[in-house]
Amino acid sequence: MSRWLAGRAYLRLAAALFVVLLAVNIALNPVRFAPASLGVTIGLASGLILAAIASMPPILAGRGGIDISVGPLMGLVNVVVVRWLVEGLGIESPFLIVPLVLLLGLLSGALNGLLATVLRIQPIVATLGTSLFYAGITLTIVPSPAGTVPAWIKALAGPTSILPLAAVALLWLLIKRLPFYEQLLCVGSDDRAAYTAGIPVTLVRFLAYVLAGLIAAVGGLCLTGLIGSADPNIAGTYTLLAISAVALGGVSLAGGRGGLVAAVLGAADIFLLQTALTFFNVSTFVLQIVYGTVLTVAVVLNADRLRQLLRRRRHA
Amino acid sequence: MTEKRAILTARGVRLAPGASPIDFAIGPGEIVGLAGLEGHGQDMFIQALCGLHRPEAGEIRLQGKDGHVVQVTEFAKAAAQGLAYLPRDRRTTGVLGGLSVFDNFAIAALPDHQRLGIVDRPRLKEKLAHFTRELGMVYRSPSASIGTLSGGNQQKVLLARWLAREPRVMLMNDPTRGVDLGTRMKLYEVFRRLAADQGIPLVILSSEIEEILQLCHRVLVFREAGLFAELERDAMTMDRVIAAMFGQEAA
Numbered sequence: 117m118s119r120w121l122a123g124r125a126y127l128r129l130a131a132a133l134f135v136v137l138l139a140v141n142i143a144l145n146p147v148r149f150a151p152a153s154l155g156v157t158i159g160l161a162s163g164l165i166l167a168a169i170a171s172m173p174p175i176l177a178g179r180g181g182i183d184i185s186v187g188p189l190m191g192l193v194n195v196v197v198v199r200w201l202v203e204g205l206g207i208e209s210p211f212l213i214v215p216l217v218l219l220l221g222l223l224s225g226a227l228n229g230l231l232a233t234v235l236r237i238q239p240i241v242a243t244l245g246t247s248l249f250y251a252g253i254t255l256t257i258v259p260s261p262a263g264t265v266p267a268w269i270k271a272l273a274g275p276t277s278i279l280p281l282a283a284v285a286l287l288w289l290l291i292k293r294l295p296f297y298e299q300l301l302c303v304g305s306d307d308r309a310a311y312t313a314g315i316p317v318t319l320v321r322f323l324a325y326v327l328a329g330l331i332a333a334v335g336g337l338c339l340t341g342l343i344g345s346a347d348p349n350i351a352g353t354y355t356l357l358a359i360s361a362v363a364l365g366g367v368s369l370a371g372g373r374g375g376l377v378a379a380v381l382g383a384a385d386i387f388l389l390q391t392a393l394t395f396f397n398v399s400t401f402v403l404q405i406v407y408g409t410v411l412t413v414a415v416v417l418n419a420d421r422l423r424q425l426l427r428r429r430r431h432a
Numbered sequence: 433m434t435e436k437r438a439i440l441t442a443r444g445v446r447l448a449p450g451a452s453p454i455d456f457a458i459g460p461g462e463i464v465g466l467a468g469l470e471g472h473g474q475d476m477f478i479q480a481l482c483g484l485h486r487p488e489a490g491e492i493r494l495q496g497k498d499g500h501v502v503q504v505t506e507f508a509k510a511a512a513q514g515l516a517y518l519p520r521d522r523r524t525t526g527v528l529g530g531l532s533v534f535d536n537f538a539i540a541a542l543p544d545h546q547r548l549g550i551v552d553r554p555r556l557k558e559k560l561a562h563f564t565r566e567l568g569m570v571y572r573s574p575s576a577s578i579g580t581l582s583g584g585n586q587q588k589v590l591l592a593r594w595l596a597r598e599p600r601v602m603l604m605n606d607p608t609r610g611v612d613l614g615t616r617m618k619l620y621e622v623f624r625r626l627a628a629d630q631g632i633p634l635v636i637l638s639s640e641i642e643e644i645l646q647l648c649h650r651v652l653v654f655r656e657a658g659l660f661a662e663l664e665r666d667a668m669t670m671d672r673v674i675a676a677m678f679g680q681e682a683a
């Protein structure tokens with residue numbers, strides 16, 4: 117364990133924050149964090165956690181890689197599942213809905229990947245384009261909150277809330293053992309050196325976007341379970357929260373450094389902060405101020421530059 | 433070198449508009465040097481040979497791992513077919529700075545070392561240990577950062593990275609730059625062994641003529657983006673190579 121942590125110093129801040137916030141939350145609201153209600157609590161957080169995991173692969177791939185369409189894609193999945201699949205086609209079986217949702221995620225990821233890596237449009241612009249596109253389609257399909265969902269989707273925010281997270285974690289553990297994962301980190305840490313090592317840089321980056329789309333689609337399904345209907349306005353905020361979570365978790369936005377645990381811890385920190393503050397009935401405006409402050413302080417504390425300065429002062 | 437036995441051939445390669453076309457072939461066990469004053473085309477030529485630089489005209493062919501002859505147009509594809517390239521600038525295009533010795537070693541050979549798609553770490557670790565002995569690498573542990581190694585040891589890691597892929601041909605761009613004398617001698621020995629024992633042809637671009645004279649069977653001297661002279665082993669002397677670099681026919 118200590119060896120595992122030694123190579124991951126970037127996790128320290130998020131982990132410390134997690135322990136503190138968890139203790140605060142348990143003290144404030146023992147019922148919610150009792151083992152019996154753990155399913156519901158995880159269900160509340162799983163959308164954000166999956167959004168954070170989804171935004172990570174393009175960031176790991178480096179050179180400005182980012183996917184800001186994660187939130188809008190989750191919203192699109194939400195309305196497509198509720199309005200088209202459940203209400204329109206009358207499909208309720210998980211064995212049809214899950215593959216279709218995953219397919220939507222793959223297609224969206226491939227579109228982002230095509231724009232950002234093959235056509236080499238600035239990733240932030242490319243995914244801004246697709247996110248506006250998704251947000252627009254979402255509003256066209258369902259202009260205002262409506263609809264209901266099958267029981268098994270609702271259960272994803274309750275008793276079975278661990279399932280989608282476990283599935284994504286398993287997927288990630290598998291990916292970590294593939295050559296792709298090593299290549300992703302190499303491309304992220306130094307794409308020129310990766311290229312001269314014979315790594316197909318564009319393909320690796322493309323797959324990072326595909327992975328992002330796939331995981332975001334799972335997140336969209338969890339979100340659907342949580343809100344229990346189609347809501348076109350809720351998912352958009354997830355993008356920025358997810359990127360905040362990733363940064364808070366210590367993932368380098370320059371690429372090459374990060375992992376599943378970092379994204380999950382970062383997202384859990386934001387979620388715990390949220391629940392602690394809402395316990396005091398803090399206004400949402402103040403909530404925003406706190407998010408902003410925590411994120412800025414965290415990123416500053418994680419900054420390599422600051423560490424270098426501190427180290428230099430210690431030696432001097 | 434007869435075309436039939438050649439592993440890597442270049443035909444009609446023009447490095448700049450108006451420059452004279454270059455024909456080149458290298459076969460098993462050969463060590464060929466590339467020389468010239470800085471910026472006279474030898475660097476472009478070695479990069480063209482591995483697909484990193486697209487020449488104005490001409491084509492490069494590689495007898496690939498599966499026996500087919502493939503055209504070299506893209507580096508990653510050529511690398512998959514057994515072409516290896518050791519870049520000149522170790523720090524910006526060679527080593528992956530933040531990563532460990534093991535990761536730096538394993539990165540190129542990953543596609544060849546997997547079982548059902550899963551990276552075969554134990555076998556890669558064995559190979560690293562093998563090359564560590566073979567090349568006399570010195571480092572604290574496989575998980576040490578590559579940045580803690582000396583220049584010569586970094587170069588050995590890069591060399592091992594490509595040897596792990598069992599290359600058909602190796603191209604090296606100034607492989608002993610910034611490497612101390614002892615390590616340099618060790619590298620020369622390794623190069624000679626690669627060519628003689630394993631029959632891997634080596635193309636070595638060097639800014640040190642002494643190195644070319646010691647290692648190579650023949651040398652191509654570049655001038656003004658073209659091939660100015662080709663000297664065989666018997667004709668290779670310091671004076672002749674230098675004269676050719678300055679565009680003079682030596683006496």
